[in-house]
Amino acid sequence: MLKQIEGSRAVAEAVGLSRPEVICAYPISPQTHIVEGCAELIRSGAIRNCEFINVESEFAALSVAIGAAAAGARTYTATASQGLLFMAEAVYNAAGLGLPIVMTIGNRAIGAPINIWNDHSDSMSMRDAGWIQLHAETNQEAADLHIQAFKLAERLSTPVMVCMDGFILTHAYERLALPEQAEVDAFLPPFEPRQSLDPADPYTIGAMVGPEAFMEVRYLAHDKQLQALGVIPEIQQEFKERFGRDSGGLFHSYKVEDAETVVVTLGSVAGTVKDTVDALREEGAKMGVVSLCSYRPFPLDQLRYALRGARKVVVLEKSLAVGFGGVVASDVRMALQGVDCHVHTVIAGLGGRPITRESLVRMFGRVERDELKDPHFLDLDLDVVRREIDRQRDQITAGPIAENILRELGPGVAKAV
């Protein structure tokens, strides 16, 4: 049924349609509306046979989710930013134990300085934890990915994060279709846990594993992710056949067939990039877009094949490996090892900085003219940066950087978006 609703609400309803049995979450912006929606749906009876468990922290939220999943319940949680960091130990545990929990990340920057706005620092910090990480480009895809995520998680007995851009998607009202319960039931059968703790038939999970077997257990976690590279497109295909929408999969390719320059990105900015690429194509630029849906597992071979015609690749990402450069860009370079193709790193949108068509056009022009230095920081105010570098060099008591810059920008600019 077509609806004009907030992204968070759509996710709550999609989770509800997936018939979860335990939802346990701690609120944090910009995830809050999702868990409020889930709580409302349980309270109103729209989600049946499901317990919403209130906890005192994110660490507890995921720990309870681990317990619930280990007892064989279909389990959901959601978080963002510092909330995900506070869960970190449990994030690794959920994956290590092979528990098919689904968790939404309302992607948000990590402090300090404290910032509630969108970038991908939070989920990127957990990219090696063993969870599958899927990124939504639109709210339609966010809703669809949640239904797919439960199926994927349970098929492989591994946890799945569905990442959606905080505010840009979570708080946006747009048109989307939500399936009927019977359709979802046909797509997503009841959870049959691969392992479940039962007092009537007791066994242990989470045993201590020494050097004699740890490597093998870890290798099997890696192997599970490699299996996911096959299972993710299978589930995408089945979903498409049932619901008619091409949500999910490893990535979406847009006009790459004849493209000499391909932008690789992930999340909601792909829409702005496609609009920009369409405008530049009218002026003769041969450009295309690949938006990654599956970031973990990372589709190395599939991406290399998709990019085989490209002479230049621009990785546009909302994450920064401080002291190194791009996070996603380095993965893309891995995919293109030995291929004669220049990979540019463009760091953009950190802490909610808008990514505009105007800035993208300017940057793509510099890519075209081979003027872009690596890594490039889109719309970085170099004057402000240089003055602060000078200040920190010249004054031993220069004070805190963030506050110096805010003071310099003045009260009006600090908030303007």
Added chain:
Amino acid sequence: MFQVRLHGRGGQGVVTAAEMLSIAAFLEKRYAQAFPSFGSERTGAPVVSYCRIDDKEIRLREPILAPDALIIQDPTLFHSVNVFQGLKPDGRILINSTRSLEELSLADFAAKFPAGHVRRIGASELASEHVGRPLPNAALLGAFAAVTGLLHFDSVEQAIRTKFAGEIGDGNVAAARAAYEAMGGNGAVGAKGESASC
């Protein structure tokens, strides 16, 4: 594509207004995208929200930089925020105020726009009368439907009712209808010869 930027203060329903506008457009089979600009979400602090309306899927995710229309929920913002930034030369402005453009010091500015493109409506007063609280968002949407011809009043009414149930919904719809009629809306899209296409 028709792009609307809404300016107001925390507590005035600025975000809800953009959401209702998107719902009204959706009800007319349009694509619409409403989103807030989050900042310091304190009561009284300046707040901006956005709504895009189009006949095809909207992929763009940047803030609205060159709006076709502005809805100003609080005229005291003129002193602190450049609400007109990026407005198209033939854009429209709807201001929640009973004061004249001269009193608002906007007469010269308004003269640069096509006739009838800068309009005022006492939306807070209408809301006080019909809802019992000076929350101007629903009334402004009624006025917006009349001055732009972009939406039928019925769609605005239905959108308001998806957000406000029962008596509060009735009051908001009454305020919106009064604003719609005050601005010359008569139920027909584009009837005023001011139709805006998207």
